[in-house]
Amino acid sequence: MNNPIYPVIWQNDAAVLIDQTQIPATYTTIAITDYEQMAQAIKTMIVRGAPAIGVAAAYGMYLGARSIETSDRATFLTQLEAIAERLRATRPTAVNLFWAIARMLKVAQSTVAPVEQIKAALLETAQAIQADDLRTCQQIGDYGLQALPDLPEKLRILTHCNAGALATAGYGTALGVIRSAWSAGRLERVFADETRPRLQGAKLTAWECVQEGIPVTVITDNMAAHCMQQGVIHAVVVGADRIAANGDTANKIGTYSVALAAKAHNIPFFVAAPLSTIDFSLADGRQIPIEQRNPTEIYQVGETRLCPTGAEFYNPAFDVTPAHLIAAIITEFGAIAPAQLKATLAEKQAV
Ligand code: MRU
Numbered sequence: 001m002n003n004p005i006y007p008v009i010w011q012n013d014a015a016v017l018i019d020q021t022q023i024p025a026t027y028t029t030i031a032i033t034d035y036e037q038m039a040q041a042i043k044t045m046i047v048r049g050a051p052a053i054g055v056a057a058a059y060g061m062y063l064g065a066r067s068i069e070t071s072d073r074a075t076f077l078t079q080l081e082a083i084a085e086r087l088r089a090t091r092p093t094a095v096n097l098f099w100a101i102a103r104m105l106k107v108a109q110s111t112v113a114p115v116e117q118i119k120a121a122l123l124e125t126a127q128a129i130q131a132d133d134l135r136t137c138q139q140i141g142d143y144g145l146q147a148l149p150d151l152p153e154k155l156r157i158l159t160h161c162n163a164g165a166l167a168t169a170g171y172g173t174a175l176g177v178i179r180s181a182w183s184a185g186r187l188e189r190v191f192a193d194e195t196r197p198r199l200q201g202a203k204l205t206a207w208e209c210v211q212e213g214i215p216v217t218v219i220t221d222n223m224a225a226h227c228m229q230q231g232v233i234h235a236v237v238v239g240a241d242r243i244a245a246n247g248d249t250a251n252k253i254g255t256y257s258v259a260l261a262a263k264a265h266n267i268p269f270f271v272a273a274p275l276s277t278i279d280f281s282l283a284d285g286r287q288i289p290i291e292q293r294n295p296t297e298i299y300q301v302g303e304t305r306l307c308p309t310g311a312e313f314y315n316p317a318f319d320v321t322p323a324h325l326i327a328a329i330i331t332e333f334g335a336i337a338p339a340q341l342k343a344t345l346a347e348k349q350a351v
Contacts, residue, residue: 010127037088055130055343080105132169155235158191159193162237190205192206235267294315295314
């Protein structure tokens with residue numbers, strides 16, 4: 001295995017991010033030293049992918065906390081809430097952002113100690129969120145391996161967007177399952193949808209696979225159904241940005257079409273995601289907020305405008321795949337049928 005990829009690391013009193021807007025052309029890192037910089041990095045997708053955004057927001061909360069100049073606990077907590085609000089306003093769909101911020105606020109509110117000690121507890125919590133996510137991804141990889149179809153040949157797995165190390169604390173969710181399948185000798189190759197308009201598949205998933213020596217074929221998004229029809233794909237594994245209580249799953253735009261095509265071809269469609277991506281406060285996927293992004297992402301490539309002026313554009317960043325299209329949701333507690341999500345996790349005392 002090559003050097004592991006960590007999209008966020010805590011180093012020299014800063015959160016150091018891999019600049020994901022530059023991959024694969026250039027590998028650069030950016031040291032983030034205040035919460036406003038972190039909010040900008042999340043909004044502009046320097047760091048992206050639901051669990052990675054959660055880890056980044058947790059460090060953002062600490063960076064904000066450390067800049068608060070008061071020894072009065074109540075004043076500190078009021079100012080910290082304003083920082084939380086700024087970070088929450090960056091991206092609406094990935095629930096890990098809100099989950100991580102809530103966890104950080106809870107620690108601050110429940111630490112009855114001088115402000116300096118609360119700040120120290122917040123750094124420890126951000127580091128714990130990061131370490132937990134890494135461990136969780138490895139567990140998802142193990143459970144995913146067991147859930148994959150047991151075929152005599154090696155598997156060809158399609159994925160959409162990037163749910164790899166870059167999108168988590170490391171290792172990945174969907175790509176974690178694929179990594180585990182590769183290590184176990186059960187993978188022939190990955191098919192990576194390019195994932196218009198931001199090309200996370202073509203740029204990030206393909207880059208991660210190449211780094212690790214995992215055979216990868218990039219296809220344009222409109223080729224997935226054809227590949228399934230040709231018998232090229234054995235299983236689909238994707239990540240998630242928010243999963244409602246009934247298993248409806250928001251993930252990168254285009255995921256729903258892949259799930260429909262998989263159903264039509266009787267190919268199992270799996271979602272791989274940690275508990276921190278499940279939002280039990282939402283009964284179903286209709287309530288998941290869908291981020292609308294700038295139309296330039298559609299009509300412009302680099303400096304070149306593709307579309308005529310006068311056309312209008314619609315650019316939702318995510319869609320919702322209904323639970324009935326999902327064979328199982330692979331979590332750190334096992335692969336669970338969507339309809340059993342709440343009951344199974346309650347049984348395992350996870351919620
Ligand atoms: O807009 P992005 O790049 O943040 O969207 C990322 C995705 O949709 C991922 O598939 C999802 O967050 C899962 S990450 C493990």
